[in-house]
Amino acid sequence: MTALSQENQIRYVSSFQELISEPFRGEVNAIGWMRQLAGDFSEIVDKIELTGNITEVDPEELLELTLSEDGQLARSILLNDLEVLKAHGAAPVLNIISQYDKDEDFPFFPTDVYSFHADRSPIPTSTFLCTYQGDASEIVPNAQATQKIQIPEIRNELRKLYDGKEAGFEEFLTENFFDLHYQAAPDARIINLGVGNIWKLAVDHPGNPVLPCIHRAPHEHSGQKRLLLIC
Structure with a gap:
């Protein structure tokens, strides 16, 4: 059974089947299956050998881990989530994240995922994600955010970077993904997506009837490594 939240852009569902079948429509561009997960996901994170700030975890590697009963329960949840998303036609990736690389090329306009x-x-596609441990992703209502390239001060700085004819400026913005980034209003309601929940977020693609969902990766305030499924 689906339910619309007080944020008109969010719809909640109660199963994976509803998550994949519920369409985006009207103002709704984020659909969440809210779950309370059992199991010890931190045990899995602690036993995986990290290869950098972001380590991709293969299902085969999960299966090779020697785990407690709670760790095994967490593993079964991860493997099942990966399997059902693959069966849906998605290509999910499970990552352990210490931190993301920050964009230092344009200090006035970072284009990393913290933005x-x-x-x-x-x-046509959607973004699916679930945080099992650590800080969770955040979204902001479209009406409470402004496309950064439409902010005069930022647009003027971008023009200084652009070396070409005026007719190509918009293409320059798109090619460098500047047009995909937004600035939340000072009083914007930032919505945390929570731990354990699987979300389907609308993507900017041809024919999409709704606005794309504006989201960001969280800063690692908790100090925990983040265990994230995304596709």
Whole structure:
């Protein structure tokens, strides 16, 4: 059974089948299956050998881990989530994240994932994500955010970077993904997506009837490594 939240852009569902079948429509561009997960996900994070700030975890590697009963329960949840998303036609990736790389090329306009942004695809698709441990992703209502390239001060700085004819400026913004980033209003309601929940977020693609969902990766305030499924 679906339910609309007080934030008109969010719809909640009670099963994975509803999550994949519920369409985006009207103002709704974020659909969440809210779950309370059992199991010890921190045990899995602690036993995986990290290879950098972001370590991709293969299902085969999960299966090789020697785990407690709670760790095994967490593993079964991860493997099942990966499997059902693959069966849906998605290509999920499970990552352990210490931190993301920060964009230092444009100090006045970082384009890393800590910035509020929308995803874009040339074909119809959605972004699925779930945080199992650590700080969870955040979204902001579209009406409470402004596309950064429309902010005069930022647009003027971008013009200084652009070396070409005026007719190509908009293409320059798109090619460098500047048009995908947003600035939340000072009084914007930032919505935390929570731990354990699987979310389907609308993507900017041809024919999409709704606005793309504006979201960002969280700063690692908890100090925990983040265990994230995304596709």
